[in-house]
Amino acid sequence: MAVTSTPVLPGLPALPDPAAEAVLGSGLLEELSYAFGGPFHFLLPDAFDRNLAALRAVLAEAGLDGQVYYAKKANKAAVWVERCAEHGAGVDVASAGELREALGHGVRGEDLVVTGPAKNPELLRLAVRQGALIAVDSLDELDTVVMTALGGRARPARVLLRVLPAAQPHSRFGLTGDELEAALHRCAKAGPALRTEGFSFHLSGYDIQARADVAGTAIGLCLRARALGLEADRISVGGGLPISYTDAASWQEFLGTQHSGHYHARKSFGTGDFYPYHSRVSGAGALRALLAAHPEGHDRALADLLRESGTALLLEPGRALLDRAGGSVFRIQGVKERAGYLLLTVDGTSLSLSEQWFASEYLPDPRLISPDADRTGVARTEVRTEDRTGVRTEARSGAAEGPAGAHRAAVGAATCLESDMLSWRKITFPRRPRDGDLLVYPNTAGYQMDSNESPFHDLPLPPKVVIDHTDRPRPRWRLDRHFH
Structure with missing residues (x-):
């Protein structure tokens, strides 16, 4: 096995993912690229199942009642909703289309939570009719829900009152203190037509202590609401559980060394422009840290406050459920020489790597795969490894693939847009990329695949392929069943 030198420019290797490696080594991606004739995404639902089980395990070990709702906006694929239906998880929706899609794939109305600001009246009517939990964002919205509930329905409308966090007073989401007080009295006045189940909040960012602080406030509001005769036995902390795409050393090295010279056209990014691709605690570990945090003004952990007050915890993760649940595949269709580097053109657009939506860059290193495999079916791929000293090397499996370096x-x-770049960053590859090679961007299921997709230039939207069994000698696949 030939080994090449460590790249000079800072890279960002993805964390090991045996399931994805099995897919890359099977030769399946090359065949699918040929079959589709364009870019595509592959989905690994077993990872979703593992992430869901890990979050539930944290709630169980803390002795808490709760529910995990998949934030559907993170990825439109139907397979995630199907997994929620199979495992009894909920789904967080914010449009009538998302609500219908969830129902159509087997999720019960009672297992839906409806979020989003200034909800369409049609969405509210559907939510009330199906028994979904509604995160009310304004007094006007509350009045609409109450009127809908009083319109002859047999069961009450279910609501959470969304809190405007004191730490983010300019947020467009949530009710102020005065509005919350008015909302509580309107809820009490509505009587049995309305079931006020508790409070929720939207908090931008990934600060665990800040989320714990608002959760502590929400628990206090539950106690206030109960004094008015309302049920108020649960809070939703939303999502915001970070995940790690890379290791700590690689992330710190990248942040400490990256500059405009590392990017095409000397594009400049500040360190604060990037998603935190490494987090000290992530996924289920971040939830555990949240429950262990002491909310401001309290001398006990959030988990203790929830148990002692008899309050259930609701979560609405997206990215944390989709960690290592898929990747995106593009074929190189052009290679140009530039001063000191190459400029590759692939058969898709940056709209399928939606970090560009935030004027940022999706940083995990893509893998370069030759469409040629040897006669044993072993694909020729570059594999990153790390020895005990933490020094990364890159090895190639299969036959020789051209000059190493x-x-x-x-x-x-x-596309015809100068700004349409999948990777502004000059990525170091251990051999020269060439026409027909595949680039596989890792771990793109969470928010990257379709948040910003568009059939620009009449290019088809990349299809999504569900790979159900990565432990087989030959993985099985099918097209996702999303209702287009």
């Missing part, structure tokens, strides 16, 4: 390349899209 540090080949730097930025990745552009197949």
Whole structure:
């Protein structure tokens, strides 16, 4: 096995993912690229199941009642909703289309939570009719829900009152203190037509202590609501559980060394422009840290406050449920020489790597795969490894693939826009990329695949392929059943 030198420019290797490695090594991606004739995404639902089980395990070990709702906006694929239906998880929806899609794939109305600001009246009517939990964002919205509930329905409307966090007073989401007080009295006045189940909040960012502080406030509001005769026995802390795409050393090295010279056209990014691709605690570990945190003004952990007050915890994660649940595949269809680096053009657009939506960059290193495999079916891929000293090397499996060395390349899209770059960063590859090679961007299921997708230039939207069994010698696949 030939080994190449460590890249000169800072890279960001993805954390090991045996399931994804099995798919890359099977030769399946090359066949699918040929079959579809364009970019596509592959989905690994077993990872979703593991992430859901891990979050539930944290709630169980803390002795808490709760529910996990998948934030559907994170990825439109139907397979995630199907898994929620199978495992009794909920789904967080914010439109009538998302609500219908969840129902159509087997999720009960009672297992839906409806979020989003200034909800469409049609959405509210559907939510009340189906028994979904509604996170009310304004007094006007509350009045609409109450009127709908009083309109002859047999069961009450279910609501959470959304709190405007004191730490983010300029947020467009939530009710102020005065509005909350008015809402509580309106809820009490509505009587049995309305079931006020508790409070929720939207908090931007991934600060665990800040989320614990607002959760502590929400518990206090539950006690206030109970004094008015309302049920108020649960709070929703939303999502915001970070995940790690790479290891701590790689992330710190990247942040400490990256500058405009590392990007095509000397594009400049500040360190604060990037998602935190490494977090000290992530996924289920972040939930555990949240429950262990002491909310401001309290001398006990959040988990203790929830138990002692008899308050259930609701979660609405998206990215944390989709960690290592898929990747995105593009075929190189052009290679140009530039001063000191290459400029690749692939058969898709940056709209399928939605970090560009935030004027940012999706940083985990893509893998370069040759469409040629040897006669045993072993694909020729670059594999990153790390020895005990933490020094990364890159090895190639299969037959020789051309000259080895540090080949730097930025990745552009197949459109007429200068700004349409999948990777502004000059990525170091251990051999020269060439026409027909595949680039596989890892761990893109959470918010990258379709948040910003568009059939620009009449290019088809990349299909999603569900790979159900990665432990088989030959993985099985099918197209996702999303209702287009």
